[in-house]
Amino acid sequence: MTDRRTSTPTDAAATVAGDGDVPLRAFSIAIAALGGQGGGVLAGWIVETAEAAGYIAQATSVPGVAQRTGATIYCVEIFPQAAAERAGAEPVLSLMPVPGDVDVVLAAEWMEAGRAIARGFVTPDRTTLVASTHRDYAISEKSALADGIADADAVQRAAAVQARHLVAFDMQALAGAEGGVISAALFGALAGSGALAIPVAEFEETIRRGGRAVATNLAVFRAAHDRAVRGADPAAASLASPPPSPPGHRRPSVSAGLGRARTPKAQRLLDRVAESFPTATHATVVEGVKRAVDYQDPRYAHAYLDRLAPVLAAERAASTGARGGAGGDRTYPLTRTVARHLALWMTYEDTIRVADLKTRAARFERTAAEVQAGADDIVYVTEFMHPRVEELADTLPAPLGRWVWATPWVRGVLGRLVARGRHIHTAKLRGFLPLYALARLRWMRRWTLRYQRETAEIRAWLVAITQVAGNDTALAEEIARCQTLVRGYGDTHARGMARFATLMAAARQVQGRCDAATTLAALRQAALEDEAGQALDTALSAQGLATAEPRTPAAKPVKPAEAAE
């Protein structure tokens, strides 16, 4: 929680009550929520609490389409009943929040807090911002081809500047821990913020009067209230959690020392990394080594290091050449980048890998936890698998696999076998045993068609990297990053591979240009822009480069039977 508290509940009371020089005005509360977060319930609670505490209250909202996953604003205004009686008139209350005229913004999600700030509802002179820091990702963030998650820190920075008093923590998690809903947490945080000069008991009484899930709601309310109060105490600032940072950008945490392995084979690998690779690369390289062992065996991890070594050598040579023996870039960015992407590529997701991951004991435990199964519950997991003939052929020894690929009638027969998706019941023997057996085929992985194809692709990619590393380390790094396009299964994988090939061709063409690295980086960004590849096409033609991929089918006649008539 961050706190820039400058007000006390008494200040707020003065504002509401209109004492002293402060003009008598309504106290305005805006609730920014997503459909289904209970913003209406929260508005109702605030109204009821205010009425019980001697205020006139008005609330309004804009339901309708906005309720279906959209963002919406509820507006609550309260006014002291006694003051209205003194004046002998009814206050005129607003039906919508006006920028610069909002006392409290309750945001049920972190980006909605950002939206409220962007709309001008949070101003340093008045507004208490009570916001949950959790994220409910928008469709644009979720559907991005890679990482489309919005920058939570931008909202944090804006909130720090704009809010008079900021109460921000993960209210969703807090509510979830008590088995309750976020509206109760916001209600508690509002009470704890001291923005309203209404005793906490009145808030609690409202929840009790509601009569629904009273115990849970009260527990959530109190936890959020206490959390808000604690944050408001400067002495408790050290307890505050760090501001939310964008997820998905964490790097391997192993940084200091390689430690001791539990087995000699693993220790040999660690020793080799320690001897042959500079410290700055250890964290990533060890992670890659572990992954290769987990995927195949220690020999495969050695192969991983064998492939990585020339890249390190090339980078060393390049930096020595460029800086005249001054030591070069001690962080070895190229080696680290290749170490990461090479590990990912070498552990491509083939049928054996999928079967292995799906049948592990640790996976069974994880799924049971994920679906929140109780200790006495029984969990049966069903997989949705739809291998194509391609995946079957890929799992066969290379010559056999090639024969299947090349023999139409075999493809036809196998095609009928895999025409429909399979439901595999992994926790039952009929599903577990075949998967388990498939996972054990690891010993023959090196002979499979897929292995041979991937190995050839990896070699070509590494050659391209080491070749340009001498002249243009930055470009080499960008070529390494293009591996990010190679992922997924089936058509997704094929599409990624095709796009990867396009970028490799582009890399060859831009090689030697002074802006080669930035151009390739921009192209890679474009390749991740949309599924159809239009952004990449546009970017390529803007650079005068060739496009290579087939596009989504254009509208074509689909009534051949009739067209022939």
Place this chain on the structure above:
Amino acid sequence: MAERSFTQEADKLRLGAGETFRGEAILAVAKALLQSGIAYVGGYQGAPVSHLMDVLADAEPVLDELGVHFEASASEATAGAMLAASVNYPLRGAVTWKSTVGTNVASDALANVASGGVTGGALVIVGEDYGEGSSIMQERTHAFAMKSQMWLLDPRPNLTAIVHMVEKGFELSEASHTPVMLELRIRACHVYGRFEARDNRRPPLGLAQAMANPVRDTGRIVLPPANFAHEHEKIAERLPAAVAFIKRHRLNEFLGGAVGPCGIVVQGGLYNTLIRALELLGRSDAFGNTDLPIYVLNVAYPLIDDEIVGFCADKSSVLLLEEGQPNYIEQAFNHILRRRGLGTRVVGKDLLPMAGEYTGAVVRDALARYLAQDAGHSAEQAEGQGADTGTEKSAGQGTDKAAPVAPGHNAAGLDPSVADSLAATVPARPAGFCTGCPERPVFSAMKLLEAEMGPFHISCDIGCHLFSILPPFNLGNTTMGYGLGWAGASAFNVPADRRTISVMGDGGFWHNGLASGVGNAVFNRNDNVLVIIDNSYSAATGGQDLLSSRGDNPRRSTRHTIQDALKGVGVDWVRTVDTYKVSTVKATLREALTTRHKGPKVIVAENECMLTKQRREKPLVKQRLAAGERVVRERFGVDADTCTGDHSCIRLSGCPSLTVKPNPDPLRDSPVAHVTDDCVACGLCGEVAHAARLCPSFYRADVIQNPGPWDRRLARWRGRVIGFLQARADKARARVAF
């Protein structure tokens, strides 16, 4: 079964004189109708008046006691025509709908009821869906009021004023033999407030009595020569009667100060926004006491010439706050003032935006400019003419406060760098299908089919299914109105290589699509494809029952299938599919698009609205669990281990419960797909994974709660074998562990 139960609210309709009603304004309207002694009420649901229909449906016992007939009309046209009961009989009646869309549909009936005129008070309550959060916000009801000559009430947005205006509306209608419209903006409909209730009144004449004593008056029938006479009667008799009534009962209000060179004219519905803006500029207190004269148009049409002239006569200018375009009121003001030879300047949409919602900020900024420039200018003029000094003071005050925007800040008072950074960060939140929505899979199938066959022309309708035009589906080319999905593609009825796809919901189908779309296609030998999405309710408007709803409704006749209706009008090619079976939906669509069958092809894609289903089933499951019964809870999940972070699954679904989370794999940076606890196990994720051959990461977990002895035994046996093998594999891994 409607989305919300209003049983509790329905009790508020019984409040009597002296009691305080607390609640939503649209429910206060329902109470006001009963206080006015209506004999009948009807309408068609839609935001923002759905709650009026829903509360009336839940309040039928109250209505029965009073002898009030309530009907859930088939369409707004039906509701509009219902007012015909007030033509010959002194029966008060009210109808309601979402405007302007509903008013468009009802126009035929409204033109006729307005032509012949009414004997009993007839009130149309329209939810003016203009501004933020509205779905269809173009146009103004004002135009319909003027063209049909129906009076338009636009009360101040507080419950007392709204209720008062409902009651006066009936009197005005009767005094002028003219149907009256009462418009409520979306926020006003949903505003929570209070008013002092009065007793409900039984209608003095019952519908049955009227039926027993039919009255026929050819002078009221819309047929020559009577309708020629109606046109004269409207001007010569009804308008003067209305003007007299409005003046006598002071339906419009003169508030604020009495004198000064400038004043403000405001539509009643914008009054609170105006006062808040004045308050922010330091020109009003919280109670609306201001030195500026304000003329509140609680009656937006007709305008009262004498009142306008009286208000403007001593002013050099007035600011007119009129939301929506064209600026009918502004035009009329200028017309009236010029005709009376007054030079008062009407400041309106030259200062305010021509179109769009008049929010607090818009009104505040316009007022500041008006007070700074125009009032300042007026003050100089007034000074020149030797006006009193008080005016100068107030004008000066206005100038002082007229700079709401601090230098270096934008209109929202934000630091520009903060504003820019936020604008680039905060993502849009387009509306989308709910968690587990049965309509979503239809569009997943359509998108998969387009990936194979290329894009089709898709004609959309109104309803939840219209969200297909938004991300992630991005499907649909036009939408022409409720029930008009297929009619919107009727021109494309020529020999071609590709067929068109039209979409219609069950709501739109019964609203008019059966005739305008299906009947039209049969008659004109259309060769294209219609997909009817049947989720058993009018889901987008709040889950109201329809003719084809499958549930029991003790007060309505349901279970009339869409398939029977299709066959009845002559469709031969009809297929019914389960929406969640993506592969089947896709195959059926492909068949419809490629079959050699000539003529209309209709696919009925069925499954119950998940919101409604969950509302019904969740409590039952809870009960069974509490009773210790065996319950199998299904849920979907994603294996983060095998998910590679491409998010194809999300682009084919968009389910709110299918989201992303940080990748637990330290080497990867794309977030992985993740299914939240909100998952209702509709099964779409798995279906799409199969149909699109996406990836093996999705799993369904069947969690057996309160398992029986046989369940436990079986699980133990399975666990032993599987556990043994897993331990072997773990041991092998341990031999090379780090």
